[in-house]
Amino acid sequence: MTQPTVAQYALARLAQLGIDRIFGVPGDYAFAIDDAAEQVPGLSWVACANELNASYAADGYARVRGAAMLSTTYGVGELSAINGVMGCKAHRVPVFHLVGMPSERIQRLGLVTHHNLGDTVYDRFQAISGAACCVSAVLDPDNCIDEMERVIREALRQSMPAYIVISEVHGGMPVVGQPVKGKPLAEIKRQRSVDVELDAAVETILSRLAAARKPVAVVTALVARYGLRDQAMEFIRKSNLPVVIMPNDKGTIDEAMQQYSGLYAGGWSSSQEVCDFVRDADLLLDIGGMVLTELNTGLWTDMPNADRVISIQDNWVKAGSKVFLNAAIDDVLAVLVKKVPTRKESGALNVEKFPLAGAASDKLSSTSFYPRLQRRLRKGDTVVVETGTCMTHLNKMLLPEGVTAEGQGLWGSIGWGTPACLGVAMGKQSGRTWLVTGDGSHQLTLNEIGVMGRYGIKPVIFVLNNGIYGVEDVISERGHAYDDLAPVNYHLLPQAFGCKGWLIAKVETVADLDAVLEKIESHPGACYVEVMIPNEESQPLPGSVIDSGYKLRTPKAG
The missing domain is CATH 3.40.50.1220 (TPP-binding domain)
Incomplete structure (x- = not known):
């Protein structure tokens, strides 16, 4: 029986956990990994718009499936992805970050090549990328089987990312030893008790x-x-x-x-x-x-x-x-x-839906938008919550039975939501994926819309357009030019990115929103709605409140 290569074995071993996608951007030093992604049965490559987006997408996928794979090339690729991987560490999401590296022959000969700093220090990025993970390994044919077991065990035990380096030459060599047949993630005991x-x-x-x-x-x-x-x-x-x-x-x-x-x-x-x-x-x-x-x-x-x-x-x-x-x-x-015994009375509070607000002819606002969104969610749906002012509304919104949500409030990297929506939608087996994002966040990663169209992903996306970084206005004064955004016609983007069969709309009034929500209910494909909301909503918090969060003022003496 022919032995798998190092890259094939690593990907196949991770696929046994139940991972069926690998998110990434191809790169020459990662070609052994990229090729293996096409060779391992049941595994599909997802070509993201850039490495940062790929890391966000892997994050979203792992939240649904329990773990994910991410592939980037050496140096420029892995460093572009590191912000998203670090977010996975903050939110305890196991993502296996596989990085291709120049051949050991190049390293041993002391040759200078691209994606480096013009010298022969080839492992300088490992400390940086490794800091975003809880465990790391540099694989070769001899250690591959043992190291993969260690890396998988530790990443799942801590529920954090793992960093796996495979050189282009070792990635194409056969592993030495007896391959391990692993279990699906749901069958693995991740922590053991005394x-x-x-x-x-x-x-x-x-x-x-x-x-x-x-x-x-x-x-x-x-x-x-x-x-x-x-x-x-x-x-x-x-x-x-x-x-x-x-x-x-x-x-x-x-x-x-x-x-x-x-x-x-x-x-x-x-x-x-x-x-x-x-x-x-x-x-x-x-x-x-x-x-x-x-x-x-x-x-x-x-x-x-x-x-x-x-x-x-x-x-x-x-x-x-x-x-x-x-x-x-x-x-x-x-x-x-x-x-545990059952308490006779729970003493729980009663939580109500947001009340409907706004007449048909009224201009849209957050007060009229969120109650209508709330009533359209169905069992099995997932809401992706982008970092920004939309969090303050969505976090308080009562989710219907069987509806889940994913957000990144701790790491708080704006732009996470759009690629994460891609990953969540690819990870789910049923139910819709809804994304609510502000225009400021969306501008950072909106090129992932084209990836959604390419792979036939069918999310429902609401882009709240107020023309500013609204959350920044909330925590500072109004009128700063650095909070103003480029004026983008967001509803034109899906067509520009080649998306087929998408329901696309721009809504400005309550009547507009009600009409498009009716269409979304029966539309079988993806939906993309630009929602115009007034930037006047983003009023600065009182100075005393802002200072309680940022501690900038000199405390009173005494």
Whole structure:
């Protein structure tokens, strides 16, 4: 039996996890990887518009499938992708970044070649790209099989990206040794527990829950990254605990469940009632690890009392001054589901849809747009939330039953949403993918529309056009020229990019939006809608509020 090459083996081994696409941009030093992408059965190459977009798309795909592959060339390619890979690290998304490198023959001869700095230091980029990942390896025929097992194990254990270097010459050589037949991701045990620590952690949680009068659960995005969304919801239903999410966790749980009590973000919560509800809780059960950034806490306007928090992290649990190690989150949830008693009354808050607003002849605004979008979402759909002012509306919007969402509020790289939408749509097996993006974010990566058209992807895209970087105006003064955008006729882009069968529209009034939403309901293909909203909506926050987030003013003496 013919042995696979190093590149073929690496891609085939990753494909066994259930990955059927590899996102990237071709490059000469990565030709062995690019060729293998066409040779490995069941694997398809997705040619993105640039490496940064490819990394964003891989991020979106991995959020649906659990892991993804990204391929770039040496130096110029990998460094172009690094911002997106670093975002995957921040959001705990396992993306395997495969990079082609110049032949070891070139390196051994001390030859100077392109994509370098005019010298013979060929490994200088490995430290940079490796910093965006939790594990790295340089593969050759002898170490390939062993190293791939180590890299896969660690990337999945930590739920973070991995960096894999394959030289152009080694990529075409056969592996040495017996190839490993791997399991699909869903069958892999990613964290392992020490029984005594696990038992003590669970008993502590159960004891504290039993003593609590007003407990509240917070479920974070980490449970989704580890494929535990269903288990977390099973625990919430079994325990009948009221549950909230924070902005970074939008779409993690089914918001139609009766225990769902809204979005908690300090002064930016979905209501003051939600903020008070969490503030008054005598126990906050944090499932996944809350990220207490300024955006998650309303510019730190409310911080949970640490003494009242029990935090279930990926492989450890903290309860007050007690820390339990090697207690894997999947094991903790599994035992809790078996042992937790059901509370008679959940005490959950009632969360309502946004009320419909705006007469047919009214100019569109956020107040009229989001309630109408909310009513068009269906079970199985996913909403991709771009970084920007649209987050503040979408995070508070009650998602219908079975609707999920993906955002990048922690890393917050504008432009992420459009390529991520491509990846999410390619990863999904059913349901629609909806993207809401501001025009400023969209301008950074809108060339990925052409890639969507090429591969027949069918998202529903809303580009909110107010002609400015609206979120920047919110956190600064109005009138800065650097916040103004080039005037683009966005609704003309799909045709210019060669997209076929797309429903394309530009809407300015409530009647326009209602009409196009009706058409979207029955349209079988992709939809692209330019939504005109007034830039006057992006009013600066009060100076005191801005300073609470940026800490620029000299504090008062005394």
